[in-house]
């Protein structure tokens with residue numbers, strides 16, 4: 170049987186008897202430019218960037234659990250390339266969105282800082298070692314810190330929005346202050362829409378006076394309470410700043426999670 174590798178737009182034109190392998194709009198070898206159509210400031214240092222795909226029916230074509238490489242210029246006008254995970258899925262057609270936290274000294278942050286609607290961003294992908302299949306595990310535990318939430322949000326959304334996926338998701342999300350929590354409304358919506366399948370526990374280093382979540386860093390006790398126990402059919406995903414990833418790897422190892430039960434984005 171003939172398989173043609175074409176874009177989703179060609180598939181929608183319905184070539185008879187031809188199963189399509191959707192390629193989407195990304196090229197793993199070559200940077201392609203996408204137009205910024207909307208920039209929404211979410212807090213003093215976080216903004217949502219909406220990029221148009223070539224046509225209103227195009228999909229980005231990013232497998233669940235993978236990310237894109239974005240290229241920009243730093244303050245010295247030198248090229249910089251960094252990984253980012255869109256908060257949209259291929260069920261969001263015609264566009265993709267990035268939620269970006271901009272650090273004052275950050276090289277790629279500088280590029281996003283000065284981007285305005287109408288500018289183009291160079292993007293290459295998909296990238297990443299994580300491959301997700303529905304029901305590949307019974308449950309995911311997720312340990313996210315700061316912007317490390319975006320790969321977790323992408324995977325959690327894909328699981329929960331797929332009616333034939335029965336995987337449970339247990340997310341622990343650490344930040345410094347309440348204001349640093351990214352995608353809070355979206356995460357709380359997932360939790361109220363899927364109360365039996367998605368749990369979230371927030372941990373803050375500097376909590377407000379009234380606070381029901383965890384305080385400090387993610388400890389072994391917090392992981393024991395809020396994540397699935399070690400078992401061959403569970404996986405714990407980690408994504409955060411390097412010191413946090415290191416501390417979480419040590420916590421997980423001492424709780425008996427084998428390397429096969431862990432993945433770091």
Ligand SMILES: Cc1cc2nc3c(=O)[nH]c(=O)nc-3n(C[C@H](O)[C@H](O)[C@H](O)COP(=O)(O)OP(=O)(O)OC[C@H]3O[C@@H](n4cnc5c(N)ncnc54)[C@H](O)[C@@H]3O)c2cc1C
Pocket residue numbers: 236249251252253254255267268269270271272273274275276277278279315316317319320409410434
């Ligand atoms: C798989 C993956 C997906 C990612 N997705 C996103 C995303 O969706 N949105 C997003 O905003 N970022 C995301 N990141 C992080 C992103 O790739 C960059 O590391 C981040 O934007 C900072 O890059 P920079 O060049 O501006 O900073 P750099 O020039 O690398 O760093 C400069 C300074 O900024 C500060 N800094 C940088 N990164 C961090 C951090 N993570 N925590 C605390 N301080 C930091 C430090 O003080 C550092 O010294 C992701 C990372 C990975 C691995």
